[in-house]
Amino acid sequence: EVQLVQSGTEVRKPGDFLKISCKGSGFRFGSSWIGWVRQMPGKGLEWIGIIYPGDSETRYSPSLQGQVTISADKSISTAYLEWSSLKASDTAMYYCVRSQGHDYTLWFDPWGQGTLVTVSS
């Protein structure tokens, strides 16, 4: 079974460092694009970026580039999303996704269960 399992709920303060994880199984992790999607409370879905663990090529949403860092360790089939200094506005549910398709026609399947990040003083 193709599966993505994410790390648990995080509650942090503004200015904190945070790195959340997503472990894949049931597919060739190093040969798949793995992405991250944000959903702020009560809002819609927003694409953050994707990484190809095979060579660590990374693409970010221009609106979020510089705000987060995406990385991966193909040896343990795990992708990461990292903040160097959290803001209250980073409070959201974060989903990791396997991206499928070709060229720029990519769709997201499956989705991880989500990691809730709450940033509050």
Added chain:
Amino acid sequence: QSVLTQPPSVSGAPGQRVTISCTGSRSNIGPLYGVHWYQQFPGAAPKLLIFGDSSRPSGVPDRFSGSKSGTSASLAISGLQAEDEADYYCQSYDSSLRSYVFGTGTKVTVL
């Protein structure tokens, strides 16, 4: 503020057919970029419903169908069932934004 616009809500009685529109522009929905659809229940992760404009992953009932014409796409749900109450999102790529984009989302209510 998404570049793909969906109606905030649609509703229908059990057994009816409802459609959800996804309106974009030439920089996103068009011949080059496929449109995909997701279903999300409250408190759960989204699930892929339609990919590549009109293809269904295995396990998705054929009551769900997708289509695209020009710079708009549609998701149709025929034989509406109570279990179809959920939020639905379209998704594509936008060449101007250089980003994958989601629609604004539509809540489907079964009357």
